[in-house]
Amino acid sequence: MSTPQTSPEEPWPVRTVARKIAEWVNRLGSVWIEGQVTQISARPGTSTAFLTLRDPAADVSMTVTCAPNLLRTGEQRLADGSRVVLHAKPTFYLGRGTLSLRASEIRAVGIGELLARIERLRKLLDAEGLFAPARKRRPPFLPHTVGLITGRASAAERDVLANARTRWPAARFHVINVAVQGATAVPQIVRALDTLDKEAKVSTIVIARGGGSVEDLLPFSDETLCRAVAACRTPVISAIGHEPDTPLLDHVADLRCSTPTDAGKRVVPDVQEETTKVNELRARARRALHGWVDRERKLLDALRSRPALADPHGPIDRRAGEIETLRERIRRALLARVSAEQAELVATRGRLTTLGPAATLSRGYSVVQFADTSGNLKVLRSVDDVSPGTQLRIRLVDGAVTATSTKEGGSDGAGTTT
Secondary structure (H helix, E strand, O other), rough: OOOOOOOOOOOOOOOHHHHHHHHHHOOOOEEEEEEEEEEEEEEEOOOOOOEEEEEOOOOOOOEEEEHHHHEEEEEEEOOOOHHHHEEEEEEEEEOOEEEEEEEEEEEEOHHHHHHHHHHHHHHHHHHHOOOHHHHOOOOOOOEEEEEEEEEEOOOHHHHHHHHHHHOOOOOOOOEEOOOOOOOOHHHHHHHHHHHHHOOOOOEEEEEEOOOOOOOHHHHHHHHHHHHHHHHOOEEEEEEEEEOOHHHHHHHEEEEEEOOOHHHHOOOOOHHHHHHHHHHHHHHHHHHHHHHHHHHHHHHHHHHHHHHHHOOOHHHHHHHHHHHHHHHHHHHHHHHHHHHHHHHHHHHHHHHHHHHHHHHHOOOOOOOEEEEOOOOOOEEEOOHHHHOOOOOOEEEOOOOEEEEEEOOOEEEOOOOOEE
């Protein structure tokens, strides 16, 4: 069905708009709704009871009306914070222009069913990897500022602050007080978590609450809160209840503390322990440094006592004496070799003189030479080498003379040249 058009000239009156809204609401019919009951009002003698049904994970609520006898489920009467499932029909009241639910049946969600739902949610989040140790971050050793989300003036707040400041007096905290149980707990905790996560100086966020019943701790097993903690960029520490209490927040958080007191002890270091460690390390460093200096001093003393450093000129002087001795030996060896070679040269010269032609000429001999056809001088060895008239050169001991050959007859019939 098309919606009729309206205009500034032809507007709808309020009653028409209200009637049409009521018609659309009535088409929804009856639905089953789950939530937490708050602000129950049932006056004696009246036929209608009023209550508010809030969403546990969001700041959303609706008004519910019902018969007063529906406020009692079994032998137990509904109270603020009770988790219920009700069957109701949305109703739009034309006179006030308000929307409410008219409940025809209200069922309280028992502890067993709540625990079963928590277990199903635990398996779902575990399968998605929100509990994986690999995604957990180590909180800083000494955070700049610790964000604390807890109840107003609660014992958990006092335990965290007192224990942390006892261990580290200079610890800084940004405390945000929220509701830690009931229908408004989850939205307030999620807003506080988002506020602290955006602060640059906040290095760690602690969510703390004291012990309580299963119903009281239900907000800390809420899916919305668990996913908000998983998406948080700042490491989150869970300190909910006592040691046996293990809401789903403990599995999603980066660090789980058994109690708020334990969180106060683990969020910051102990100044006395750290001072003791620093003093021990300083003592160890001092001993190590003294030991190193002693070893280096002994090494220097040993190096200084070595002959090369104790008497640096001694080895040089000894090497200089050795060099001088070797030079003298070389000089003597060279002189002896030169003398021997000179004596050998004199002897060789004497032998050459004795065997040379000059010695023979000095004894009265001469050397006769003639020129061959090429003009080269040759020693005359036979009379047949020359013919009469050949120019001869006669070499004597003190010079040379020339002569001409003539042919003479001999007793043996051979010719001679003169």
